Amino acid sequence: MDVRPSCRGLAGIGTAVLISLPMQHVRDPAPPPSSPSPPPAADPGAEVKGVEVRGEVSLPPLLAGTFTATVKTWDTTAAGERIGHARAAGLLLDAGVRWKSTGDCADRRRPYCTSLEAIRYGTLMRTVDLRRGSGCPVTVTGGTETGHADGRYSHGEGYKVDLAHNRCLDAYVTRTYRYWRRRADGAALYHAAPSDVRADVWADEPTHWDVLFR
Template sequence: MSSGQRGSAVKAAQVQLNKYGYGLAVDGDFGPGTHAAARDFQDDKGLAVDGIIGPDTWRALVSGSGGGSGGTGGKLTHSQAAAMFTSAGISWSSSGDCSNRDNRTCTSFDQLRRATAEGIIALKRASGCAVHITGGTETGHAGGTYSHWNGYKIDFAPYSCVSGHITGTFTYLGRRSDGAALYEAGTGDVYAREGSHWDAAYTG
């Protein structure tokens, strides 16, 4: 199926695309948004990027198979991650009111690991608290394998509700060399209480 088509098959494709965080309206109309999502998905999976949902693309949508870096360990675009967060009721902001990954004043989700996005969403659901993201994959954070730039970390505001959930539920590990208190979830995710925010590392 391709641009301009309408019907139940398009609705089914939109449902499948939304499982990857695209946030499309399931209206059965293969419009520009669905076309762009299909192209982005194909690019992520290493498929021919034509915006047409043929047998190979449909198979990858349903099974999560295909080339590229898709699946639970795959990387997201900023818009994909933003759609996932909006759907989960998670807000975010940046000091520069922007999302450019190469600008340290922005908050970008470009190249965020899907597992990281799912980790912060799981925290939101488990705690029942408001979660407000203040840092993503933009430049300016500390380096390393499990870094913000590589999509493993995310920063969020230390609201009392979510902070209480972390300190009251997770295992206290002691303090990091810079003095940040460390807490580990049962999943192995580690939360560091830095000066103005929580720094969460989703390395699983």
């Protein structure tokens, strides 16, 4: 059929061709390639619909900050709350902090176990903060089990944890805290602020860091 294009009938012809395409058995030759036309300038007032975005999408700064704060903050007013071993171990696991004992047990009454029973919520969450802030592997090897020294700010009172040595954590502690003095047993003590008796204290023991989180 001979079709003579005209400006008036162009839209109608285009519609007819689109409708008849599924019924044809022979394709028309592909038109020669042409240089792509530059995309039209975006109208700021126009509404964009049906846009699909592929690949990595960055969150707006305000929204991203909101998610970060939600993940990394905890209720400091509950720092003194005592929590059970199962809950404590679950919080550590969720944060990527390991927990282990030489006796493969969690009985608080046995010194070769590692128990988190009745640990302070604040102590536990400060351990989680350490994992997130340092980016280092953190493994708890001592908690509230018997066998540690007594005292107000002791393991048994839920203020202390033992954390296994590793190169990353050792470098982080010695870089972040200042050397303070030697403990009676010879362990080097590191302090956030030696003039502040309420600050955290890190004791460098042979197999682990003995950490006091006030």
